[in-house]
Amino acid sequence: MSDNSLRLVWIYPDLLSTYGDQGNALVVERRARQRGLDVQRLDVRSDQQIPTSGDIYLIGGGEDRPQRLAAERLRRDGGLNRAVSNGAIVFSVCAGYQILGHEFINDLGEREQGLGLLDVVSTRGEGERCVGDVLADIDPQLNLPPLTGFENHQGVTHLGQTARPFARVRFGKGNGVGDGYEGAYNDTVFGTYMHGPVMARNPHIADLLIKLALDVNALPPADDRWYEALRQERIAAATQPA
Ligand code: GLN
Secondary structure, X not given: OEOOEEEEEEEOOOOOOOOOOOHHHHHHHHHHHHOOOEEEEEEEOOOOOXXXXXXXXXXXXXXXXXXXXXXXXXXXXXXXXXXXXXXXXXXXXXXXXXXXXXXXXXXXXXXXXXXXXXXXXXXXXXXXXXXXXXEEEEOHXXXXXXXXXXXXXXXXXXXXOOOEEEEEEEEOOOOOOOOOEEXXXXXOEEEEOOEOOHHHHOHHHHHHHHHHHHXXXXXXXXXXXXXXXXXXXXXXXXXXXX
16 A cells, blocks of 8 residues: 555456456445545456556456466466565455465366465366355454355365365355355455455455555445345345245
8 A cells, every 4th residue: 555545456357357257346446435545446458467566456257268378377477476475465256266276177177276375276076066146154253244146166175274264155155165165365365256246245345355455444434235235135045945
């Protein structure tokens, strides 16, 4: 953070932005502006270098091939790892989440190296694809209301020793390995399987990232009515049988 301005970096909108994940950037931007911050948003395409001076980095989900291309470019670039070692905050969704781990299975059925920013490993799920609305309780340490989102993934994610589960599912599959966990985090790097876009349903996650960036414990209240209506609609969809 410098002065009153927040630098928000949206990584690879040309490769990783399915299910409206780009909405996460809009929500973080809006919630920050509502708190009087001046937001500089930078959308970094996959042929551009990742700046290392961002405060918050967002990375979305994607199909298997773009996911492999994104992983190759991010490894080669190295900027995201440098930004995290400088204290940056990262929030990733689905394919992006898998890329931030140690490895995942790519579209060729091979093990693809990730960035190692999250202590997780993703493998290909043997069962049915995990698809549908999810309701989960976020790690109490983060002090956030329940998580609502939509999942659609074949990969499943195993947490290593140092990763904390982001949430524990009440409905839905989450990480898909049967331990009830959804997502993971290591310090300021977060991963979730929730699309939606997840921040439109869970604006408190955007607020958490902003608080971490500002290094404050609380933000002035913002109008949550629209988000709350969407939350309630989607929680009903997750908890009622189809
Ligand atoms: N290709 C990955 C999987 O199926 C991620 C999919 C996604 O981002 N929706 O596990």
